[in-house]
Amino acid sequence: MRELTRAELEIMQILWDEKNAFVNDILERMPEPKPAYNTVSTIVRILEKKGAVGHEVLGKSHRYYPLFGREAYTQNLMQGVVRNFFGNSFARMVSFFCEKEHLPVDESEKILQIAQEAIARTKKRTE
CATH class of the missing domain: 1.10.10.10 (Winged helix-like DNA-binding domain superfamily/Winged helix DNA-binding domain)
Structure with missing residues (x-):
């Protein structure tokens, strides 16, 4: 794509x-x-x-x-950004935006909540 x-x-x-x-x-x-x-x-x-x-x-x-959906394109594009600019590390990408964009506390808390929910889902799938 x-x-x-x-x-x-x-x-x-x-x-x-x-x-x-x-x-x-x-x-x-x-x-x-x-x-x-x-x-x-x-x-x-x-x-x-x-x-x-x-x-x-x-x-x-x-x-x-x-021939492909918006979500598939977005996922492909974002994977390319993470791979090409952040060494394939989502943590580095999030860190970049947190440091460079001076995210407000509420946005940082939302990111943390999303990460915690993803961890909980992953744990449930592996149990």
Whole structure:
């Protein structure tokens, strides 16, 4: 799964929400100022070449649909970030954000709570 550009991701967000769409449908959902039809069409074809989008032919039109979900893309992207920037260590990533972003106490507590819940789930599965 290849990383998507900002423009590609904007179109994928629409396809994930809509499940499938024609180029005109995608264009309707885009914020102002809207890009040209040909621009959207070109980006969709690039997404197809990247293996992110498939299509079905309906008459002279193509209806496009995502080939993977938002969660799968997010998981793949985040695993790449952790691997490439934090030596494959989630602890180093969390530490980075805690130190560099000056997380408020409530955010730090939420992270701690999530970690504790994950530990408890893991323990239950191994018992």
